[in-house]
């Protein structure tokens with residue numbers, strides 16, 4: 001059984017590296033692997049994958065969903081994570097969601113807007129684009145090779161020249177990625193979502209749950225840390241219902257809690 005763990009990811013990368021050239025989505029000749037991650041849910045898991053890929057010196061593609069309900073590129077922590085991923089040499093791009101266009105702006109205007117935000121926040125060149133909920137939005141997908149200068153990974157060109165596999169929903173549909181690599185295709189387009197890859201071997205829904213729990217805890221701790229400055233937490237801990245045990249659990253030290 002093919003697992004969605006970090007150690008199994010390392011094994012997969014070893015096999016893939018022996019066969020393919022990893023150069024983001026900028027491809028030449030044969031044997032290219034466009035190794036893409038759509039970060040729908042978890043920048044933290046994306047960072048972990050980027051670090052593992054860096055161990056093997058691979059250039060992969062990270063697409064950021066600006067309209068994610070789970071993270072926000074304007075958050076300092078999130079933009080820091082994506083800057084780190086970019087500085088490892090990975091390619092950054094936009095993961096565009098047609099449904100986020102609630103005011104029915106011109107699609108190209110909306111993409112241009114997201115591109116501007118990403119480039120400003122990360123101080124990088126955005127190079128490629130893909131689309132969120134691809135099948136739901138099939139009618140809207142623009143199939144041209146480039147959109148606003150960005151390489152379009154949903155283009156007919158990519159579809160024609162690259163064999164494709166995706167880990168959608170946290171499992172492999174027909175064959176596993178490792179079996180897919182054995183097919184020895186000319187060019188491959190591998191899509192993974194960082195939320196589906198975890199340290200331990202878990203069921204897909206448990207992986208998703210774990211990511212959300214971690215995020216919740218991070219947010220709560222960051223609130224407590226802010227309250228901790230200037231002694232505010234000492235004054236209000238009891239009144240807002242924070243017990244000594246809770247502080248211990250979150251590793252927060254405050255003075256004079258009686």
Ligand SMILES: [Zn+2]
Pocket residue numbers: 038040095131132133
């Ligand atoms: Zn997506």
